[in-house]
Amino acid sequence: GENVEQHPSTLSVQEGDSAVIKCTYSDSASNYFPWYKQELGKRPQLIIDIRSNVGEKKDQRIAVTLNKTAKHFSLHITETQPEDSAVYFCAASRGGSQGNLIFGKGTKLSVKP
Amino acid sequence: DSGVTQTPKHLITATGQRVTLRCSPRSGDLSVYWYQQSLDQGLQFLIQYYNGEERAKGNILERFSAQQFPDLHSELNLSSLELGDSALYFCASSLTGGGDSPLHFGNGTRLTVT
Numbered sequence: 001g002e003n004v005e006q007h008p009s010t011l012s013v014q015e016g017d018s019a020v021i022k023c024t025y026s027d028s029a030s031n032y033f034p035w036y037k038q039e040l041g042k043r044p045q046l047i048i049d050i051r052s053n054v055g056e057k058k059d060q061r062i063a064v065t066l067n068k069t070a071k072h073f074s075l076h077i078t079e080t081q082p083e084d085s086a087v088y089f090c091a092a093s094r095g096g097s098q099g100n101l102i103f104g105k106g107t108k109l110s111v112k113p
Numbered sequence: 114d115s116g117v118t119q120t121p122k123h124l125i126t127a128t129g130q131r132v133t134l135r136c137s138p139r140s141g142d143l144s145v146y147w148y149q150q151s152l153d154q155g156l157q158f159l160i161q162y163y164n165g166e167e168r169a170k171g172n173i174l175e176r177f178s179a180q181q182f183p184d185l186h187s188e189l190n191l192s193s194l195e196l197g198d199s200a201l202y203f204c205a206s207s208l209t210g211g212g213d214s215p216l217h218f219g220n221g222t223r224l225t226v227t
Binding site: 045095 | 205209210
């Protein structure tokens with residue numbers, strides 16, 4: 001089955017710096033890669049997702065890149081702000097009747113003012 | 114607001130007891146997922162239902178069971194509760210069953226076992 005590894009487990013940056021979180025997956029048939037943000041005490045929320053027919057996707061200060069050959073994808077946050085502080089989860093799925101969404105263990109991002 | 118409703122928000126009970134957590138999915142979503150999140154831990158996948166049928170099973174204990182009803186709401190039953198079952202339980206719903214559409218999470222039920 002699919003296995004998703006996420007690194008680092010914790011990340012501390014200064015406000016204004018960039019943050020990068022990396023995930024690797026094992027199932028070469030995986031084709032959907034979402035990222036969720038969970039603020040303290042709140043529910044996880046989808047912030048961006050990418051499908052395997054696209055190499056990069058941007059939404060304002062957030063971008064996700066996908067390398068299918070290497071089976072890894074990354075979340076990039078530029079110009080970080082204190083409100084970016086949260087736990088970020090990556091996930092992967094192959095979709096279809098055999099698909100299931102598998103989450104990474106999460107990265108706790110702290111943005112220091 | 115995600116459109117996913119979980120009740121109750123908080124539950125405090127004693128060891129050995131049984132509780133039922135309820136989830137109403139977002140309108141139009143056919144799939145329901147249950148996750149357990151202990152303090153400072155990740156999302157532990159428990160079970161998934163799609164259109165009334167069990168779709169996938171994760172690390173769900175035998176003391177736990179779930180079902181999805183014809184109106185698509187779901188219930189998670191936890192029995193013979195232990196202290197270690199104290200956690201935040203999330204329900205999420207999605208349009209498809211294969212995990213390739215966005216998950217919409219409810220606000221969770223915080224279970225405290227004393």
